[in-house]
Amino acid sequence: MVSLEEIKKSLLTCIWFMFLTFPIMVIRVNTVQKVIEWRWINMLLVGVAGFILSFFWRNLFREKGKTGTEKQSPAKTDNISIFQKIREDRKRFLPVVALFGCFMIAFPLVFSLYQTNIMTTALIYVMLGLGLNIVVGLAGLLDLGYVAFYAVGAYSYALLNHHFGIGFWTALPLSGLLSALFGILLGYPVLRLRGDYLAIVTLGFGEIIRLILENWNEFSFGPSGIANIPRPGFFGMEMSLKGHTIYLYYLMILLVLFTIFVVNRLQNSRIGRAWIALREDEIACQAMGIDKARTKLTAFALGATWAGMGGVVFAAKTTFINPASFTIWESIIILCIVVLGGMGSIIGVISGAMILILLPEYLRAFSEYRMLIFGIVLVVMMIFRPGGIIPDIRRVYKYKGKETRMI
Amino acid sequence: MDWEYFLELFLGGLTRGSIYALIALGYTMVYGIIELINFAHGEIYMIGAFTALIVATVLSMLGLNQVAILICAAVAAVVYSCAYGFTVEKLAYKPLRKAPRLSALISAIGMSMFLQNYVLLAQTSDFLPFPSLIPDFEFWEPYAHIISSQELVILITTFVVMILLTILIKFTRIGKAMRATAQDKVMAALVGIDVNQVISVTFIVGSATAAIGGVLIASHIGQINFYIGFIAGIKAFVAAVLGGIGSIPGAVLGSLVLGWTESFFTGYISSDYEDVFAFMFLVFILIFRPAGILGRSDTQKV
Incomplete structure (x- = not known):
């Protein structure tokens, strides 16, 4: 059981953390009034927490190590098999989807307007996540500036509407196209870059777009943003605020369904397989006759399109946008949705978006701590469950007497 | 050309760059x-x-x-x-x-x-x-x-x-x-x-x-x-990439170049777009030298 050795280890950890958190947690200085506040109770808390958590931490590692290397931790295989079973078996898969669909359709009728609004936001993130999934999950290009395309979409709707009075329905495809164009614009110079260089350039690109929007007052109205963006219309029908919210919710459901359909088809298409091949091995992929430049550019362009459309919906939903909504943290949250949910897996990305967006909304009580917890969750998830919540299941072709295909 | 102003910007860039360098080294x-x-x-x-x-x-x-x-x-x-x-x-x-x-x-x-x-x-x-x-x-x-x-x-x-x-x-x-x-x-x-x-x-x-x-x-x-760490961190990281990440002289050179770029651009053109210049410069350098200024672009082994 708990040996002396274990206790000694934990005690050391506890002392180490007490030392580590001493200046930041215990002392608080007020430089203006020259007062020092000593909070010794925090030290005690850190000590106790460190002592207990270190047991858990080591235990988790032992569990992970016991079942062999990386991919065979017990919890994981169980979970995969549950989802796998559900996904494999149409008889079980369809009812689950139908049930979920019914829930989503009934949602605005059952819950309040506030809840519906939050759900619409979550759906926007589902769309963004699925878009980024093309770039990161399928093509394996690490994009830290995805929010730039989101901003391009939102601003192109807002500006087109402001100057030319273009409506939501015209703006939606137009913004998608414009974002795709920006995607190619970004993609072109970075074709030669790999891995981390790509990450930093995309990050820079995101910041460039945001800073231009912030500083170019004549063009984008600067940090004060653009207000009075119209909500989408429905054949010129007059709608109350409630009607608008619910309408936007259903609209978003349709858009997400459309996204899922397209991404799913793309994934199994020639270009989708080219992306996956590119992710696995660039050189081998080129040797097989895949045009690297074109494949990468389509990934960027298609990923950006969804971000652009998401941006339009976002602008229409909030009716007000400013550059503060498009910071790098937004990109990082979308990336976390993809990675936490499970890269390359559509169901994974959907659940990732739902968890990451809805959970903080309902944990308002802990709102101060939510980013803190979020950070810890990211680290712990990556260590103990690197594939995400619902990992992508690779296509396997098995021969068992007669050929069966598992997806 | 106003030499005193130039010198001021040069030294300002040098100071800025040397601070970036201290952070970029860790990266x-x-x-x-x-x-x-x-x-x-x-x-x-x-x-x-x-x-x-x-x-x-x-x-x-x-x-x-x-x-x-x-x-x-x-x-x-x-x-x-x-x-x-x-x-x-x-x-x-x-x-x-x-x-x-x-x-x-x-x-x-x-x-x-x-x-x-x-x-x-x-x-x-x-x-x-x-x-x-x-x-x-x-x-x-x-x-x-x-x-x-x-x-x-x-x-x-x-x-x-x-x-x-x-x-x-x-x-x-x-x-x-x-x-x-x-x-x-x-x-x-x-x-x-x-x-x-x-x-x-x-x-x-x-x-x-x-x-x-x-x-x-x-x-x-x-x-x-x-929040200071995040912004400084990104700048320093840009500097490290600019110089060729993984190379220590590269990090120093990249930081100084970044410091000067920012200093001169803000001094002579506009201070609003300081960070935009930094990132544009990065993209520009990486187009011509995809592994950074001093980075070795090693051939890929198959």
């Missing part, structure tokens, strides 16, 4: 060894600055003289930054050594978020005024209009740190082990190098330089908050 050293963008590195720098602020305030209330405060605060900042760097590596990166690169990156982002919010909650979200720890030298008075004594201290400190670091890496045993590990981890382990220890030392050295940078820049600018 580039870590990247050179474990190929990870250590997103939490900026936070280590921020924690260094906070520790220095806390220690300095406490000591100044005890009534120590300025030089003693400066030394104590700097030492405390270095010690704590090293401790945090070491712990972060052990908790968040070590278990992910064999995992895909993206997992480690996400873990680093998580760590960065955690540390930011940890300082935010335990301290404050407001800007705190940072005491000016570096004294104004009297003998420097005649030249102070060109470069202030604070900037002079920054330049000299950076220079000394660079030289010490070069000695550490070129001529010591651990430096040799670091270079070997960076080249090939498995081979290094085979000839008896304790790879885990080398990685820990790398994190500690990187954190120490970041802490020195933190104390210097905080007392130069005069205020800090929990």
Whole structure:
């Protein structure tokens, strides 16, 4: 059981953390009034927490190590098999989807307007996540500036509407196209870059777009943003605020369904397989006759399109946008949705978006701590469950007497 | 051409660049060894600055003289930054050594978020005024209009740190082990190098330089908050990439180039677009030299 050795280890950890958190947690200085506040109770808390958590931490590692290397931790295989079973078996898969669909359709009728609004936001993130999934999950290009395309979409709707009075329905495809164009614009110079260089350039690109929007007052109205963006219309029908919210919710459901359909088809298409091949091995992929430049550019362009459309919906939903909504943290949250949910897996990305967006909304009580917890969750998830919540299941072709295909 | 203005911008860029260099070194050293963008590195720098602020305030209330405060605060900042760097590596990166690169990156982002919010909650979200720890030298008075004594201290400190670091890496045993590990981890382990220890030392050295940078820049600018680490971290990372990530002279060169670019662009064109210029310049350089200015673009083995 708990040996002396274990206790000694934990005690050391506890002392180490007490030392580590001493200046930041215990002392608080007020430089203006020259007062020092000593909070010794925090030290005690850190000590106790460190002592207990270190047991858990080591235990988790032992569990992970016991079942062999990386991919065979017990919890994981169980979970995969549950989802796998559900996904494999149409008889079980369809009812689950139908049930979920019914829930989503009934949602605005059952819950309040506030809840519906939050759900619409979550759906926007589902769309963004699925878009980024093309770039990161399928093509394996690490994009830290995805929010730039989101901003391009939102601003192109807002500006087109402001100057030319273009409506939501015209703006939606137009913004998608414009974002795709920006995607190619970004993609072109970075074709030669790999891995981390790509990450930093995309990050820079995101910041460039945001800073231009912030500083170019004549063009984008600067940090004060653009207000009075119209909500989408429905054949010129007059709608109350409630009607608008619910309408936007259903609209978003349709858009997400459309996204899922397209991404799913793309994934199994020639270009989708080219992306996956590119992710696995660039050189081998080129040797097989895949045009690297074109494949990468389509990934960027298609990923950006969804971000652009998401941006339009976002602008229409909030009716007000400013550059503060498009910071790098937004990109990082979308990336976390993809990675936490499970890269390359559509169901994974959907659940990732739902968890990451809805959970903080309902944990308002802990709102101060939510980013803190979020950070810890990211680290712990990556260590103990690197594939995400619902990992992508690779296509396997098995021969068992007669050929069966598992997806 | 106004030479005095030019000189002012040149020296301003040099100061700025040398501070970026102190932070960029940590990025580039870590990247050179474990190929990870250590997103939490900026936070280590921020924690260094906070520790220095806390220690300095406490000591100044005890009534120590300025030089003693400066030394104590700097030492405390270095010690704590090293401790945090070491712990972060052990908790968040070590278990992910064999995992895909993206997992480690996400873990680093998580760590960065955690540390930011940890300082935010335990301290404050407001800007705190940072005491000016570096004294104004009297003998420097005649030249102070060109470069202030604070900037002079920054330049000299950076220079000394660079030289010490070069000695550490070129001529010591651990430096040799670091270079070997960076080249090939498995081979290094085979000839008896304790790879885990080398990685820990790398994190500690990187954190120490970041802490020195933190104390210097905080007392130069005069205020800090929990968010400074993120912005400085991104800039320093841009500098490291610009110079060719993984290469130590590259990090220094990249930082200086970045410092000058920002300084001259803001001085001659517009201060609104400072960061835009920095990033555009980065993209521009990377188009022509995809591995950075001094980076070797090694041929891919199949």
